[in-house]
Amino acid sequence: MSGVLYAIGQTPIVPLARLSPPGRMVYAKLEWHNPGGSVKDRPALYMLRTALEDGRLRPGGLVVEPTAGNTGIGLALVGRALGLEVVCVMPARFSPAKKALMEAYGATVVTTPAEGGMEAAIAKAREIAAVEGGFVPNQFRNPANVQAHYETTGPEFYRQLEGRIDAVVLGGGSMGTFTGVVRYLKERLPRLKAYLVQPEGSYLVGECGPHKVEGIGADSPETTALLDCALVDGVWKVTDREAHAMLQRLGREEGVLPGGSGAAAAVVALAVAAQLPEGARVATLFPDHAERYLVQGILGRFEEWKKP
Template identity: 40%
Template sequence: MTDFARRTLDALAEVAVRLGHTPVVSLGDGIFGKDEGKNPAGSVKDRAAFYIVRDAVASGALAEGAPVVEATSGNTGIGLAYICGLVGIRVVLTMPESMSTERRKMLADYGAELVLTPAAEGMSGAVARARQIVEEEHGFFADQFGNPSSVTAHFETTAPEIFAALPGVKAVVAGVGSGGTAMGIKKYILENGIDCEVYAVEPAESPLMSKGFAAPHLIQGIGANFVPALVDISAFDGIVTVKGEDAVKEVGALFRDHGLASGISSAAAVLAARALRPRVKGDILAVLPDNSERYGEGLYR
């Protein structure tokens, strides 16, 4: 192991204690939310970002002086910028120009270098540009959509936390961005023989997994215009679609009724959980990926 790897892994070990152990809150009618916005950089992606960086350093895939490069709709980039900023690793991020200015500002505040790609190209355009930068700068491609470290993060941390907090939960609902959260939880359920279903959430306007087509939508962070390599659609017990306008309205309702400053994708997960209420006989947990601060103004109206 190189001196760089040893130093960086020691520093990352100190970061690890800050991650996870997020609260589970009751939303009524046997529905609960795991508030991932309470992670240090504000989202569920902090977990995956940590595992991706740690595993890359440990394996030698990330060498001293090389940048971490990623295509991101915001949260993964924020998590990577946070983790890498703490241990002195350069980060270059690509993202569609349609992403909110709040997300861009947060990335810049953490020291990330941001490259915007045409909105019409969606996340696939951001991925293509990230791969170009990796070649140009000899960087490490974090590859959130295909890196198994993302699944491992949720298998080893998020899932055990869920079942420790709610041992009898019968369904977990998670939006699919990279797919790491849902796939990691499903893997944990299968390997431990737990009686619990996993439902994926996607935008009704862009139902790629359930109906085979993608289109623009309002729910940032989920519903990429391609099926990520990490995702096995057949692993899900069902796919629930949520309209973007409904999710935006639900953000305000969650704040007024429960005091939760949740983001749009969190609201979508809650709406999906409610839609499942008639068919699931037992507690339902919705993974709430982030908070509202990175979505722009006016969400609580």
């Protein structure tokens, strides 16, 4: 395994000491410390390594994946480190910075019309793979996505917080992080409460429309196959404006600047903590850094923050 792949995982966790409600504490895991800059390095490694081991992917073969960005970056990094060719298919509405990073890591990027959402990207990826003979990891249905978090992210949370977690709050895009982390933790902490964060416009909160927060949200059931609903104690909607306001506070008061999905998770984690008894500890995860969204104006005024 290539040297850079050993740097995936074991990311730090920090208390949000200033923003947490009195007598409670929210802890955030900073996933931008992975070499590809996001939590998606974890499933990228697991999906490709598993496929190579079971023969679905040949050494030097072609990987084709529909992605909103971070998974593509992870696959490009991991794929090239493993000697594979990588093609990423992404809706045009997502971050141009992510597209540039995929290409910098050696991937070929194909864009699909923004209005088609992830469904159009999935269809295009399948088409390319059928013509070129490529392997489609399909993060939205690949059990290795869940397994990556069950075997790494979940145990890290448990160890870093010494098994003392009352609630976990996680955003959901492919749903691999949520299902893997929560399954691991609930097996050891039966009283744990787990809350799924969704942006405005997600069908999981009864809506359908665009949103500025990237990386989480569900366009349709096609993208939620990995979600184990039995693990969900509640689904919370966060508006773009709420996420943006929280991002400003996180930077100025805590010295951390996650992307919009991390800021949305913080909104819910702090709200959940406020409802729990004194002494409660809430865990959350910041998937990536705000630097990835500077082109969209995420750090400016809300009106300047562009929708993907």
